[in-house]
Amino acid sequence: MGCGSSTPVQTVSAPPATPAGGSGNIGGGDADPSYRDRDSATSFVNKSSKTSIAESRQIDSELERARNEDLHKIKMLLLGAGESGKSTIFKQMRLLYGNANRSDEDLKMYGVVARSNIVVAMRKLVTHLGDLGLEEELDRESKNNASIADNSMTCREAYDELRAYLVDNSGTASAQDPGTANGDSGVGENGGKTDWVGNSPRAGLAANNDAKLFLAHYKAMEVLWKSQTIKQVWVKRSAVNVIDSHKDYLNDIARIASPDYKPTTQDILIARVRTTQVVMEKYRIDGIDFEVYDVGGQRSERRKWIDCFDSVTAVIFVAALSEYDQSLAEAKRTNRMVEALELFRSVCNNRAFANTSIILFLNKKDIFMEKIQYSDIAAQRPFCDYAGPTKDSDHGVLYFIQKFKDCLIDDEFNDSFIHVTCATDTNNMEFVLESTRTIIMTDNLKRSGFLGAD
Ligand SMILES: Nc1nc2c(ncn2[C@@H]2O[C@H](COP(=O)(O)OP(=O)(O)O)[C@@H](O)[C@H]2O)c(=O)[nH]1
Ligand SMILES: [Mg+2]
Numbered sequence: 001m002g003c004g005s006s007t008p009v010q011t012v013s014a015p016p017a018t019p020a021g022g023s024g025n026i027g028g029g030d031a032d033p034s035y036r037d038r039d040s041a042t043s044f045v046n047k048s049s050k051t052s053i054a055e056s057r058q059i060d061s062e063l064e065r066a067r068n069e070d071l072h073k074i075k076m077l078l079l080g081a082g083e084s085g086k087s088t089i090f091k092q093m094r095l096l097y098g099n100a101n102r103s104d105e106d107l108k109m110y111g112v113v114a115r116s117n118i119v120v121a122m123r124k125l126v127t128h129l130g131d132l133g134l135e136e137e138l139d140r141e142s143k144n145n146a147s148i149a150d151n152s153m154t155c156r157e158a159y160d161e162l163r164a165y166l167v168d169n170s171g172t173a174s175a176q177d178p179g180t181a182n183g184d185s186g187v188g189e190n191g192g193k194t195d196w197v198g199n200s201p202r203a204g205l206a207a208n209n210d211a212k213l214f215l216a217h218y219k220a221m222e223v224l225w226k227s228q229t230i231k232q233v234w235v236k237r238s239a240v241n242v243i244d245s246h247k248d249y250l251n252d253i254a255r256i257a258s259p260d261y262k263p264t265t266q267d268i269l270i271a272r273v274r275t276t277q278v279v280m281e282k283y284r285i286d287g288i289d290f291e292v293y294d295v296g297g298q299r300s301e302r303r304k305w306i307d308c309f310d311s312v313t314a315v316i317f318v319a320a321l322s323e324y325d326q327s328l329a330e331a332k333r334t335n336r337m338v339e340a341l342e343l344f345r346s347v348c349n350n351r352a353f354a355n356t357s358i359i360l361f362l363n364k365k366d367i368f369m370e371k372i373q374y375s376d377i378a379a380q381r382p383f384c385d386y387a388g389p390t391k392d393s394d395h396g397v398l399y400f401i402q403k404f405k406d407c408l409i410d411d412e413f414n415d416s417f418i419h420v421t422c423a424t425d426t427n428n429m430e431f432v433l434e435s436t437r438t439i440i441m442t443d444n445l446k447r448s449g450f451l452g453a454d
Contacts, residue, residue, distance in 0.1 A: 073289045074440060077308055079347055080318035081340050082297035082329060083243070085363040087275050088423035089318060089433075090294040091268065096430055097283040097290070102268065110263040111197030113271045114256055116210035118249050122221050123166045124240040126159060129233045135159070138229045155230075158223035165217055190215055193259035218257040225250050235374060238326045244367045245270040245424055269424050278304055288441065298330050309352040314440040316359045317344055321400060321420070322367035324383060325375045337400070338382045345407035357443040359436055360404055360418045362397065366425070369393045 078086040094100065102110075129135070135156075142154035153161075165171040189195060195215070199208050214221075224230055237244070248270055249256060256267075263271070275296040283290045293308050295301065323336035331339075348358055372393045377386040388395030397420055405413045416439060419432045 072287065073291070074313045074444065075291045075293075075311060076314045076316065076440070077293045077295070077305075077312055078316050078318060079295065079305065079343075080297055080361075081320075081336065081343055082274070082301075083272075084297060084318040084320045084323075084340065085361070085421075085423040086297060086318050087273070087294055088269055089316065089361070089363075089421075089429065090279070090281070090292065092423060092426060092429040093283070093292055093433060094281060095265065095426060096433055097285055098281060100265075105200075105202065107263055108197050109200040109202040110268045110271050111261060112200040112203035112207050112211040113273055114249055114263055114267050115197070115214040116203070116207040117243070117246050117272050118218075118221065118253065118256065119166060119210040119214050121242050121246045121250065122162060122224075124242050125230060125233050125237070126162045126224070127167050128236065128240045129159065129229065130163070132233060132236065134229050134232060137232070138227065141227055141229055153220065153223055155224055155227035158220035158227075161217060161220040162224060165213060190257075190259040195259045195261075197261055215257060218253050221250075222253045225253065238371075238375065241326060241329055243272050244322065244364070246272070265426075266424075269426075274298070276301065278308055285437065299328075300330070309350075312353065312356045313444055314357040314359060315347060315353060316361055316436065317347055318361045318363050318423075319344065319404070320364040320367075321362045321397065322364040322371050324377055324400070325371070325380050335380065335382050337380075337403075341403055341407060344404055348408050348411075355447055357440050357447075358417065359439065360413070361421045361423075361432070362400060362404070362418065363421045363423050365393075365397070365420045366422045368396065372396050 078089060080086050129138070138156050138159055142156035145155075161171075197211070199211075203211070234242075234247075248266070255261065275294060277296070279294045281292050281294075283292070295305055295308065319340035320336070323340070326336045328334045328336055328339055344360070347353060373391050376390050377383050377388075377396055377399065378390070383399075386396075386399050388399055401418060404418075419436065421432050422428045
């Protein structure tokens with residue numbers, strides 16, 4: 001199993017040299033080589049023996065070369081369930097080891113994605129506000145606090161507008177069409193000014209439509225987001241799977257709505273685009289070639305994983321710590337953490353990874369630490385055996401680490417192969433990825449027999 005340096009090291013040795021000497025019938029007609037004259041027989045044996053030694057040396061050197069190449073090439077997969085943070089880590093690697101600059105085309109795509117991510121989050125929050133029966137609360141708040149943002153609308157009016165246009169699609173077409181983005185040219189108008197982001201064909205139709213809705217209704221979103229009532233909905237967001245990091249977008253709506261808006265590095269890191277194909281980036285770091293693969297995590301995407309399983313040096317398995325109280329987007333009754341544990345079990349015990357280093361990233365520690373204050377681990381049915389104190393993130397993390405360790409059938413998980421991470425924090429990722437790189441390279445040398453096992 002490939003989860004730590006406790007694994008016995010397998011050394012690759014050259015096959016034994018081919019036995020010297022021909023076995024008759026070589027060189028035409030003679031059934032018995034003893035009929036040959038001695039010299040020619042001897043010379044045949046010597047020649048043949050020389051050939052075998054040369055061949056053997058060649059095989060040795062080929063093996064050596066292959067082994068050196070393997071040591072200088074590291075194939076790494078990012079695996080884990082959907083929304084655990086794989087693509088964010090992939091983006092951090094690009095910032096750290098690759099080309100941190102993004103083309104305008106890329107930036108425009110992320111601009112559309114950021115705006116559409118806000119609409120997706122708002123749609124869920126507005127729906128959930130109604131489901132939680134908080135409309136009256138919103139009315140009270142509106143009366144007490146006639147306007148919040150700019151005297152132009154109350155939070156109840158903002159809610160009604162968003163409900164009509166984002167959820168019920170009952171708004172009138174003229175009001176819904178902001179006359180903003182121009183789909184054909186890719187350049188749109190925004191409040192009478194040219195909108196830098198405009199449309200992005202790469203973002204897809206749904207995201208472009210949501211980005212248009214954003215420009216038409218962002219003022220209502222700002223007003224509702226500033227209300228007290230929406231804060232109560234936010235605390236209960238797990239039920240509707242709002243992406244936690246999008247709180248940063250919601251806190252910055254005016255900037256993202258501006259015609260001059262260009263996504264920042266942080267905006268790009270928190271942008272959520274569902275990965276639907278295997279993506280690979282190559283890096284050369286300190287003379288070693290790294291191939292890093294990012295894959296889609298949803299159940300429907302996992303059959304594509306198998307295509308990347310060949311000769312994998314390391315798997316970074318990503319699981320979101322904060323998802324202990326959430327259900328899967330694709331199967332509402334399945335707890336996300338349970339799904340991650342099962343997936344981890346099948347990756348660790350997969351024969352394709354018998355000689356692969358498996359590193360575990362327990363991600364989204366920032367959200368976990370916040371959530372643990374109001375969402376009890378033991379209150380989740382699959383984790384009712386949690387006996388630690390409530391609101392205690394250290395105990396909570398240790399509890400989940402043990403759950404992941406228990407997934408290994410016949411091996412121990414070395415603690416240095418586990419990291420508790422925040423993928424959206426570049427400083428944290430720089431540290432974690434550098435130490436992961438060292439661990440992977442050391443483990444690779446051990447597995448190849450160049451270093452002794454611990
Ligand atoms: N707050 C926070 N958000 C995160 C973290 N890791 C990922 N995210 C966000 O979670 C969402 C899903 O992440 P993504 O990398 O697309 O997940 P993937 O499906 O595994 O590729 C994105 O919007 C990220 O910004 C984290 O450690 N903390
Ligand atoms: Mg992804």
